Amino acid sequence: xxxxxxxxxxxxxxxxxxxxxxxxxxxxxxxxxxxxxxxxxxxxxxxxxxxxxxxxxxxxxxxxxxxxxxxxxxxxxxxxxxxxxx
Numbered sequence: 001x002x003x004x005x006x007x008x009x010x011x012x013x014x015x016x017x018x019x020x021x022x023x024x025x026x027x028x029x030x031x032x033x034x035x036x037x038x039x040x041x042x043x044x045x046x047x048x049x050x051x052x053x054x055x056x057x058x059x060x061x062x063x064x065x066x067x068x069x070x071x072x073x074x075x076x077x078x079x080x081x082x083x084x085x086x
Contacts (some may be wrong), residue, residue: 004070005037011056011066012037026051043074 002010012022019037023030028048035041036048044052049070053063 001072002069003039004042004066004073005039007066007069008033008052008056009037011058011062015056017056022052022055025055039073043070 012019017025019033020030023033026033026048032041032044036044049067053066058066
């Protein structure tokens with residue numbers, strides 16, 4: 001199963017959106033998006049996740065898979081960092 005960050009990257013690329021552009025749309029720093037996509041942040045805030053889902057135009061099925069991956073990542077990695085939206 002893919003991680004949350006891997007799924008975000010896959011959907012972003014499938015939609016033809018660069019990291020800089022998605023970060024701008026989600027209102028986060030591009031380095032934060034890089035960390036998310038590379039697994040450096042296991043638990044971004046719900047606001048950021050909702051913005052990512054919205055900006056990538058995910059179907060309910062895709063959004064559910066993304067949220068499941070997020071939960072599994074957070075449970076397995078136990079990384080304490082929560083990133084808040086700006």
